Amino acid sequence: MHTLPPTGHRIRRSLGAALASFAVVAGIGFGPAPGAHAADNPYERGPAPTNASIEAVRGHYAVSQSTVSSLSVTGFGGGTIYYPTTTADGTFGAVAISPGYTGTQSSIAWLGPRLASQGFVVFTIDTLTTVDQPDSRGRQLLAALDHLTRVSPLRTRVDSTRLGVMGHSMGGGGSLEAAKSRPSLRAAVPLTPWNLDKTWPELRTPTLIVGADGDSIAPVSSHSEPFYESLPSALDRAYLELNGASHFAPNSSNTTIAKYSVSWLKRFIDDDTRYEQFLCPLPRPSLTIEEYRGNCPHTS
Template identity: 80%
Template sequence: MQQQARTGAAHRVPTGSPHRGRGRFAGLVTAIAAVVGLTTLGQPAAQAADNPYERGPAPTTSSIEAARGPYAVSQTTVSSTAVTGFGGGTIYYPTSTADGTFGAVAVVPGFTGTQSSISWLGPRLASQGFVVFTIDTTSTLDQPASRGRQLLAALDYLTGRSSVRARVDGTRLGVMGHSMGGGGSLEAAKTRPSLQAAVPLTPWNTDKTWPEVSTPTLIVGADGDTVAPVSSHAEPFYTSLPSSLDRAYLELNGASHSAPTSSNTTVAKYSVSWLKRFIDNDTRYEQFLCPLPSPSSTIEEYRGNCPHTS
């Protein structure tokens, strides 16, 4: 797939006609003063243009592959009896409030699963600068559409009633899920276009086409998945997304349907990069998404486009 080209504009300083004597000297002084003035004025302007949602130090391959990122993490349990519309869960969040608010992600498990199956993502993502809500569903047998509604209910609770709501930027939210929860994350993105990112993990759904989705979406499949084979789930989900969308398809090499249910460096690396790029608008993470990752011992295939620049 063709990748979007980046262009830059060259700036040329105009030169005036030469002057003699004092006129020439005065012109030179004026020009120097103008350049100095522009340089000085340009500094605050550049700072003002910096991304206000950027969190954490500049990333490296080591930092996004690490089991823990730069933030210390705290957690709090949410009882199922204290909420409606989903089954409670655990909120993981950066302990320090020095950096202000953070984007947030709700994560839902798959069919018959509980939050324990996706709990590793809680501290892993939170330590990179997100508030993460790993949830239980009202029934372990809930179908994808229900899981999508429960993801949205969890985000509404997180931003409106939770004990950490003051730490969350309610305009910067994303969803993730495994298996039927992955199908649920597509349902949530379809229902709520304001979501900034979706990451379905070895997703399963009877609905195979998602042209309505306008949320940047990274779909993770597994080449050895026999529960939700990529040929009938992850791949058609990806190809049905609008071609104009920021989208990507990552197929894990030598992996099964359950690969995202335990610590997985490849899943974490690209999930962090995707969430950072689209929830935090952090272009420092584009280096891990563009050029498109090549096949490797852990990646069977990667398709998509370089993130669009706004």
């Protein structure tokens, strides 16, 4: 997979990284400190973002992947972990993603390398059965995160304090359930979510809900919009309604979904305020955005 060289190969902007670069030139034997280019925020990963960089099919990091067999896990159905290949930047935040009703991880697989190349460890999961309901999918997302941070051979690449969840359809409803159950999650991004529970005043996790104006399976009027409106008004929250899109928009590569998912995850999992510019002021309606609501500036 071809991407730009990893951050460890680039010149850092901070003093710590400058010293590391000097040491290499001078032959002094120490390497770059993890995240040394981000002295003000140790969780920043990658170069300063641009509109082009967050819309790109691949971001700054080269990506590797690892298959997780269902036979080796409990509480969910296995999946695939996508992660930045480099170890030069220290640990990364992580996000688990659930498919929707009757779906498998293949239906949301495009998000794995797309998000990982921006500086996350991404776990696209299979569920125990393809007909699991949102509450079950929520528990499975949390089980996947626990596996990733406690058992997986890749656990040393993950910062277990910086985790998020995403999901499509019933998986999106499941991401709301996961955030309700585990308030320590740093971000949730339900994609055309479906859930019989319409109110979420308990949530304490910054949440971006993505609906679609042409959704006939989980119409925004009875799902995404009431979900968003029920979130606490003081919570960092946003509602993005895709223009000219169906319930299945999240099942294939979608620049608008990726752009705002990356920005939301970076802003709240990594506390990376460099991405605030893409969320505030609120994006305007466009050829791909029917509507965008939210609170600005963000408080977290």
